[in-house]
Amino acid sequence: MGVRTWIEGWPVYRQLTGTDPLGRGAAAKSAASKALTPRTDTADSVARSICPYCAVGCGQRVYVSDGRVTQIEGDPDSPISRGRLCPKGAASLGLVTSDLRQQRVLYRRPYGTEWEELDLPTAMDMIADRVLAARDATWEDVDDRGRPLHRTLGIASLGGATLDNEENYLIKKLFTAMGALQIENQARI
């Protein structure tokens, strides 16, 4: 490193000679921070998304590098949110990348005292068996006057309201075809 470079690297020198006399910007920048680029600049892709918390519907931009979400920011194009996010929306990177997220199926057998592991296809198959058994055990064809009922009151569901419209559509369609009526969600609560 030459003397000149060394002197120019000194913040006080830059503050006195440069465009940042108050030393709050360029003058205070270290070589390390100078070399930094925002994750948003280097992302492989950006997905246009919507915040998953309340129903204001703020726009989000989801930045992805190497198949991982690296940053979530407010979408300045949104006429609803104009780029802003509240503490929850701003923390949603922490939501989706949290190491506390469950990533494996867990199973608790009747009278069990601990969780056990179970693979997903087996769990799906077991659930399907239980749905059909519960449906058969509680099926009602007609009421006491012979009018159709075509239903089971042995199966119930309570959904959140952060699910997608397409998801709710399939849930309602499937359960209705199953004859299950007690399908509810947060909107009742």
Next chain:
Amino acid sequence: MAEAHPVGFQWVMEAKRRGAKVIHVDPRFTRTSALADSYVPIRAGTDIAFLGGIVRHILENELDFREYVVAYTNAATIVTDEFRDTEDLDGLFSGYDPDRTSYDQRSWQYAGHETNGQVDTATERDTAAGLRHESHGPPVAGQAQRDETLQHPRCVYQILKRHYARYTPEMVERVCGVPREKFQEVADAWVANSTRDRTTMLVYSVGWTQHSVGVQYIRTGAIIQLLLGNIGRPGGGVLALRGHASIQGSTDIPTLFNLLPGYLPMPNHAQHPTFEDWCTSIQHPGQKGFWGNARAYAVNLLKAYWGAAATPENDFCYDYMPRMTGDHGTYQTVFNMIDGKVKGYFLLGQNPAVGSAHGRAQRLGMANLDWLVVRDLFMIESATFWKDSREVETGEIAPERCRTEVFFLPAASHVEKPGSFTQTQRLLQWREKAVEAPGDCRSELWFSYHLGRIVRSKLAGSTRPRDRALLDLAWDYPTEGPHAEPDAEAVLREINGYEIATRRPLASYVEMKPDGSTLGGCWIYTGVFADGVNQAARRKPGGEQNWVALEWGWAWPLNRRILYNRASADPEGRPWSDRKRYVWWDAERGEWTGYDVPDFEKTKPPTYRPAQDAVGVAGIAGDDPFIMQGDGKAWLYAPSGALDGPLPTHYEPVESPVRNPLYGQQANPTRKVYERPDNPTNPSPPEPHADVFPYVFTVSRLTEHHTAGGMSRTVRHLAELQPEMFVEVAPELAVERGLTHLGWAHLVTSRGVIEAKVMVTDRLTPLRIEGRIIHQVWLPYHFGSAGLVTGEPANDLFGATLDPNVLIQESKVGTCDVRPGRRPTGPDLLDYLADYRRRAGLDGHHPPIVTADRDGTRPADDGAPDDETGPGRQRTDRDSHEREG
């Protein structure tokens, strides 16, 4: 709003900067209050008295927007002379049946239409029929007698005036604890800002719905906004701030027991045994408005469900539909679980152990299932009740005696799946998928599609009639990617609907045919895939279009951003003022035009008058903006549709320390109750022992947390920002009860006990009510035992008593005791609660529903147990304590 919807609140601040006056009415001083021009503390549960006072102020002084009111509302309509008001009957309307605790609505009808209103209101309550009216009005005949001078003693205007005559500023002060001057300031500001040139917006958060009179709260707001001409106009309206990303969508495409997509009713076994019965009940033949086409909407849904199997010959597989016989709502279902009637339960992104009222009933219900499937991002309390719940501590649940089999399936997050959310103003916004979901995490789309696929494959070859509905189901969605995820856009196309022969997406629900040649899964969403384009994915920047931003996302119906916006023009079709122009009639081009998509037939001129016998859309006049209503008018007075009365009336909350100052009838006489030993209600006047639970408590959100905490107590930044459960109490109450700031307190109701850290603060104002001080305490409801930060769930304090129209529980107000120090632990807790119930006289006793003095002898004031049983009052003698693990 600043607390729970902060980014939406930026627009309130924009308005304030441009001169708008912001008024905040709330039991607690919040971050919204801090930024408002005026803050009005109010006793929780008294909003109808407060707003009714505003209605009285408008009517007594004739401050209404007369031209709008006469032309666009039913103010001029004459009501039958059989109608009797709550003023005449001590808090009941005419037609009340004390055995069924519901109304015969015939005496509420328009004059000449007394045969309307012949509905079984007890059944309507059990099936939450009010929800069906979210997208349209309830039935009413088209032509009605009117007196446009508004002088007829039985016209709606005069009825309204008499009904609210006693809601004076003095009465508002007595009921709400709001000083007269403060009330007058709000009334004056609201009226002064509601003119041809200016509009006022009423914004509520959906805590308003969580009352035993929730629907009537909102109706009172709507009455004011209609009287002042603030509906259908820019800057006006009654705006519901909903609390979940797609809770509007979850109602439009409902996972609700009583609804099908687009607010079509789930068939009822007695009312709709046949397809014709069902269609007729939706269509209301002879009625005006867009529900005249309901048969097409119904056929298109059945075709979307059962595809080629659904034909005109088999009534489009109508017989495959399950039938309701009564209340199948979430609280009835939970009590059925406790009683051993339910075998399996799915929780799809929902945490009722913390988030639903009466947490103990929720957990005991789950402990009495054959199996439970929990799908969530994080491990939540509803998945672990069998090993770490409060009931394990008290010995009511023991893991080795609890038979419920539990499957926990991890869910994909919002960035790991494409799909649409419908936000609080009916706007659909599409999300792109950013990354693949990790591990076993899958979307609900994946789960429901593959569960259906597996179930169908297991039934293959079955000849049982009950299996036809599953085997004939149109369930052939394309899948993609390593996990065979169903194509969400293909599902959205089906929701939108298409012409079956060509698969051409429909552009509007008016293209839906009743003959089976088109299909569509949700008629109000038709148009979201118009021209084969996913309209919900449109992202034209806000800065590149006008302020209505029609090219960002897509709103139902047909991308209309303000409903009933025909009302933004006068009867002749001219803007009410230049400043407030929005949608108007362009006479030269012979069409409606403006900044928004007109919510009116595009070429129907303002001068159009229907023939005397015209029905359906043709029955709507050119100056009737409320096109989904049976008479084309907005309803100040509801002759049907609201089960608890044609006009909002102040009733005390089901649990209140105050005797109703307005009527002998204490609480909503049509509320839905579950009279069971495991669902006690704290006594309120005129019952004795109300002093055992002397304080009012209310709950709400913190900015930093979300509902039951599953998506926030697990997130590091948020957990750090709000790390602990607390209760806010006024300094005066802290002195009265010996509570120390940052010390512990516990709160007790007849259902449960929770403990919390004490925050002594003047954010809560002691209120002077009827000459004494009423203290209110406030709690956040986000906490539970899982996650990074924990605390006891406030919802454990509530029981289940519901609004009769929509079956939503009263969980924004109750009574409690507040004690210093921590709560008892283990089995001692049960004794502690039992002692409270004994002192409150609650052993086997439920409060009487009727307390009105209708004939001079006020019933049940002696507190005697009331043994009436009826459809609205379900009881079981089986105490859940007897249940075996």
